[in-house]
Amino acid sequence: MTASDYLCAALLIIGGLFFMAGTFGLLRFPDVFTRLHALTKADNVGLGLTVAGLALQAESWAVAGKLLLIWLLVLLAGASVSHLIAQGALQRGMRPWKR
Amino acid sequence: MQTLFLTLALFLVLNLGAGMWRVLRGPTAADRMLAAQLFGTTAVAILLLLAEATGGAALRDVALVFALLAAVTAVAFVRRAWLYTEDGNDSE
Amino acid sequence: MSAAFFYALAGAGLFSIGLHALLAHRHLLRKILAINVMGSGVFLVLAAMATRNGIAIPDPVPHAMIITGIVVAVAATALALVLMLKLTAETGQAVLPGRKKEDNP
């Protein structure tokens, strides 16, 4: 294994942990707003680290570019959907959870 | 490395199974939709890992299509269905 | 046993679950979902059978049929949904009119 292999493995494993954290947050957090927060961790950071790790292994720049594009698209979708759902939830009178 | 890719893919598939719990539990329609959204992102990651593990370049195209369409169902929910779900309508 | 046979069994299971739901539910949207699940079960058996030729590349003919089937299924679903909505607009409920005594839910 080369240095970039180790880096790739580290990025992928941390990315996987963020996915786990996102799922865990989705299951444990008390209301829709906090769950949105958990979801975007998986979207942004989890997939971001996965893509970064895989890009190190990519056989060509085209593949790395496609990976980056995929991540940016998921970011765009995740951010927009989160905004729409949070806005809708507020309009429907749901209030963010307070301790 | 192959082993790592596959192990992580398996791990993410199990994550999907855990996320199913939130779809089942709700309680609000928005919660179910959020879980479905997480399903989509996780599927993208699984596809990219499998593409690297099995050398199937076409899987990245599948992931690309998923990433492009990740918002469509949720937008349909926000724009159409949410008005009529149990939590969506104040009068109910 | 190879993984493909496991998927084929899952396909048979999907078909059975779907058929049961198709018969047991009266709500038309559930019947539509049930038919779609049955279709997916059939596709799954087809795709699993396509891997039996012992080489890395499966038989492409079942794959072509499944792709055709997926597109036809979504078109049929759209038509079924419109018919369901029309029936609901006429009768006020999304169930097929009962043959006899059964009280309206």
Place this chain on the structure above:
Amino acid sequence: METLIAGAIDVALALAVVGLAWGALASADLFKAIVLFVAFGLVMALVWVRLNAPDVALAEAAIGAGVTGALLLAAYAKLRAASPDANVARAGGMRGIGSISIRILILLLAAALGCAVWTLPSDYAGLGKEVAANIDRSGVSNPVTAVLLNFRGYDTLLEVMVLLLALMGTWSVGATAPQRETAPGPVLDSLSRLLAPLLILVAAYLLWVGAHAPGGAFQAGAVLAAAGVMLLLSGWRLPAALAALPLRLALAAGPATFLLLAVITVLLEGRLLQLPPLWAGRLILIIETTATISIGATLIALFLGAPPGKEDRQ
């Protein structure tokens, strides 16, 4: 080790598919059923990948994520608008002796199907060899595209006709319940502005790549349809100038080209859709392009329900 992990992935996916289908069909709440069904389609795409069917995975991903979910959720909204208590549908299932006998029959059927699947011979060559032997004369190098548009082109011909028939049926039923929408807002607006051109670009890419790698007319058409669905959901409506003749031309382009080619091949080659090897590549590209446009337009029109201009909205 790797085969073991791959096997575990297969087992987990198969269980997830069956579990999601069960949940979707058994849940009392209709909205939950729809969300579970959408998730079911998503996991099915992963199953196709595991079964080495990337073409099918692409089609499932595009249709499942782009069209089915939106179609079901829009129908759900219309259904609730037409009859507010339509969600309370758990009542009225079969009860008593009928229910039990049905269950026993279904269990017997499941056992019989399982047996049938189990006892199938595990080595069956299929038609893969024949396809591989003739692929050079098909005009494309992706075997699935070769089967869809050359070797079994009549399947695809009938399939685009079925799509057109489904749309005719939908249009002849007439407009259904009026639908309410929330206001689009700037975020949705910019999202659809960004996504729609990208979707059209990816549709073109899939159409082109289908000649030698997974992709093709169905996948491209479905992605095109998703672009339309996205625009419709963001409040866009087909301009009146395009709603009459241009829309019909787009709907009919694929079936018409296909039919024309079928007639010509019968007259010249003596067999339905027997493409001459020299021309096959170019002919397939023409059919696929028109079919993509028609499939996309038909799916968008199916999502819209009534013919454009005739839908009654509030």
